[in-house]
Amino acid sequence: MRVVKEAEERKNEILDAAEELFVTKGYDGTSTGDILDKVGIARGTLYYHFKSKEDILDALTERIGNAMFASAKRVADDKKIPVLERIIKCVACLKPRSDIGNEVIKQVHKPQNALMHQKMEKSILSGVIPIIGGLIEEGVSEGIFTTKYPLYAAEMLVSYSQTAFDDNFEQTEEETMLRIKAFIYHTEKILGVAEGSLEDKMIGMFS
Amino acid sequence: MRVVKEAEERKNEILDAAEELFVTKGYDGTSTGDILDKVGIARGTLYYHFKSKEDILDALTERIGNAMFASAKRVADDKKIPVLERIIKCVACLKPRSDIGNEVIKQVHKPQNALMHQKMEKSILSGVIPIIGGLIEEGVSEGIFTTKYPLYAAEMLVSYSQTAFDDNFEQTEEETMLRIKAFIYHTEKILGVAEGSLEDKMIGMFS
DNA sequence: TATAAGCAGACCGACAGCCTGTCGGTAAGA
DNA sequence: TCTTACCGACAGGCTGTCGGTCTGCTTATA
Numbered sequence: 001m002r003v004v005k006e007a008e009e010r011k012n013e014i015l016d017a018a019e020e021l022f023v024t025k026g027y028d029g030t031s032t033g034d035i036l037d038k039v040g041i042a043r044g045t046l047y048y049h050f051k052s053k054e055d056i057l058d059a060l061t062e063r064i065g066n067a068m069f070a071s072a073k074r075v076a077d078d079k080k081i082p083v084l085e086r087i088i089k090c091v092a093c094l095k096p097r098s099d100i101g102n103e104v105i106k107q108v109h110k111p112q113n114a115l116m117h118q119k120m121e122k123s124i125l126s127g128v129i130p131i132i133g134g135l136i137e138e139g140v141s142e143g144i145f146t147t148k149y150p151l152y153a154a155e156m157l158v159s160y161s162q163t164a165f166d167d168n169f170e171q172t173e174e175e176t177m178l179r180i181k182a183f184i185y186h187t188e189k190i191l192g193v194a195e196g197s198l199e200d201k202m203i204g205m206f207s
Numbered sequence: 208m209r210v211v212k213e214a215e216e217r218k219n220e221i222l223d224a225a226e227e228l229f230v231t232k233g234y235d236g237t238s239t240g241d242i243l244d245k246v247g248i249a250r251g252t253l254y255y256h257f258k259s260k261e262d263i264l265d266a267l268t269e270r271i272g273n274a275m276f277a278s279a280k281r282v283a284d285d286k287k288i289p290v291l292e293r294i295i296k297c298v299a300c301l302k303p304r305s306d307i308g309n310e311v312i313k314q315v316h317k318p319q320n321a322l323m324h325q326k327m328e329k330s331i332l333s334g335v336i337p338i339i340g341g342l343i344e345e346g347v348s349e350g351i352f353t354t355k356y357p358l359y360a361a362e363m364l365v366s367y368s369q370t371a372f373d374d375n376f377e378q379t380e381e382e383t384m385l386r387i388k389a390f391i392y393h394t395e396k397i398l399g400v401a402e403g404s405l406e407d408k409m410i411g412m413f414s
Numbered sequence: 415t416a417t418a419a420g421c422a423g424a425c426c427g428a429c430a431g432c433c434t435g436t437c438g439g440t441a442a443g444a
Numbered sequence: 445t446c447t448t449a450c451c452g453a454c455a456g457g458c459t460g461t462c463g464g465t466c467t468g469c470t471t472a473t474a
Contacts, residue, residue, distance in 0.1 A: 002424090002425065002426075002465090002466060002467080003424095003425090004423085004424055004425070004466080004467055004468080005424080006424090007423080007424075010424080010425095031457080031458060031459085032458075032459065032460085033457090033458075033459095041425075041426085042425065042426040042427055043426080043427065043428090043459090043460085043461095044424095044425065044426050044427065044461085044462085045424075045425050045426070046460095047459090047460060047461075048423090048424065048425070048426095049424090051460090052459080052460075053458095053459070053460090054318070111261070111322060111325070111326070112322075114321040114322040114324070114325040114326075115318060115319075115321040115322070117321070117325070118318070118321040118324070118325070119318070119321075147392075147393075147396075148389075148392055149385075149388070149389035149392060149393070151389075152385075152386060152389030152390070152393065153389075153393060155367075155371065155386075156363075156367050156371075156389075156390075156393055159367055159370050159371065160362075160363050160366055160367045163366050163370065164362065164363075164366065178356075178359075179359060179362075181356070182355075182356035182358075182359030182360075182363075183359070183363075185354075185355055185356055186354075186356070186359065186360060186363055186397050189354075189396045189397050189399070190393050190396050190397065192396070209440090209441060209442080209449090209450065209451075210449095210450090211441080211442060211443075211448080211449055211450070212449080213448095213449090214448080214449075217449080217450095238432080238433060238434085239433075239434065239435085240432090240433075240434090248450075248451085249450065249451045249452055250434090250435085250436095250451080250452065250453090251435095251436085251437085251449095251450065251451050251452065252449075252450050252451070253435095254434090254435060254436075255448095255449065255450065255451095256449090258435090259434080259435075260433095260434070260435090
């Protein structure tokens with residue numbers, strides 16, 4: 001019955017189980033007992049590795065955040081690709097991995113998961129904004145963008161798009177389309193490029 | 208011992224107590240028992256008026272949202288004042304009433320209050336954005352602003368400022384100042400006004 | 415090299431304590 | 445008398461703790 005593993009391995013097992021459960025049943029909807037059953041360990045073991053349920057969430061958030069950060073970083077550093085395209089690809093990294101599926105997104109935005117949502121968002125934002133800020137900066141020095149505050153431009157665009165395209169608001173398809181167009185329009189203003197010049201490239205970001 | 212009151216009155220008593228407790232100890236940190244004690248009623252009474260703890264939060268959020276909405280609306284309709292000033296005053300309505308004090312803000316942003324935070328924000332945004340959107344529209348037809356999407360401009364500015372000036376990020380004073388300047392700069396871009404023209408008026412919003 | 419002793423890290427599960435929501439029953443006012 | 449407001453015991457669930465157990469690696473010893 002008793003199986004001993006290295007701490008790192010157990011921790012990851014617990015995080016794997018927690019990820020699936022949180023994503024399926026929500027954070028509040030998942031009890032530590034559920035995690036125990038899924039991993040097949042005893043209560044004490046869980047609390048040997050993590051000091052609380054929230055501690056598990058924090059570790060999980062960090063793991064996901066790091067993964068996103070890494071893939072965004074990889075894209076951002078690929079100097080062969082034009083800056084604008086790199087930005088768009090970076091933004092794509094913010095979306096949850098497709099193999100988990102769309103259920104996740106719905107779950108994360110249920111009110112019961114406010115805490116999870118908030119932590120995810122914060123972790124994502126703090127990691128990816130500097131990367132995109134750097135890309136905008138690159139664009140500025142290439143002369144294709146114009147802004148005195150590249151980093152804060154990134155902050156504004158990313159953090160707004162996180163809240164606006166979140167399913168937070170229930171909206172019809174036309175509203176969504178309008179919101180997207182408005183977003184692109186204002187992005188052009190913020191980055192100081194000609195009106196309409198980003199439309200073709202950016203429209204693909206939302207699909 | 209037994210005191211009978213009208214339902215509306217009791218409900219408000221409960222909401223008053225809940226507001227103070229949520230604000231002091233946080234939503235998760237407040238037990239229904241705390242509320243019971245504070246109001247001086249029994250368990251069953253609470254659940255006679257509200258169907259769950261979250262239901263209390265919802266009612267409270269709505270009450271606060273409505274108050275903000277009303278005062279913003281009043282400001283927005285005062286046609287004697289120039290549009291830009293009205294916008295600034297509306298934004299000021301978003302800040303919590305000063306008589307509750309600053310402790311509130313800190314509480315709301317603690318992780319334990321994610322749910323409260325989220326509900327407040329959503330309620331505020333959905334109520335006030337259309338008002339400010341209308342004001343921007345007014346500005347556009349007066350010829351002082353230029354944007355094809357006044358409503359979404361409002362959405363972007365308000366929702367970004369909510370997340371950015373939230374104590375969410377811990378930041379030094381210089382960072383805050385820089386962020387404010389950047390915000391004003393980008394606001395000018397979004398509203399299509401001359402660079403620097405909003406600085407004097409807007410800087411007062413953050414104090 | 416074989417064997418025993420020692421030890422720290424991983425693990426277990428009973429249990430305390432809190433918390434939410436329910437329910438049958440009770441008082442009070444119209 | 446009937447509806448509306450109220451009461452408080454109680455069930456059930458959940459988190460985090462704690463004393464104790466097991467395991468396998470390290471070190472000592474012959």
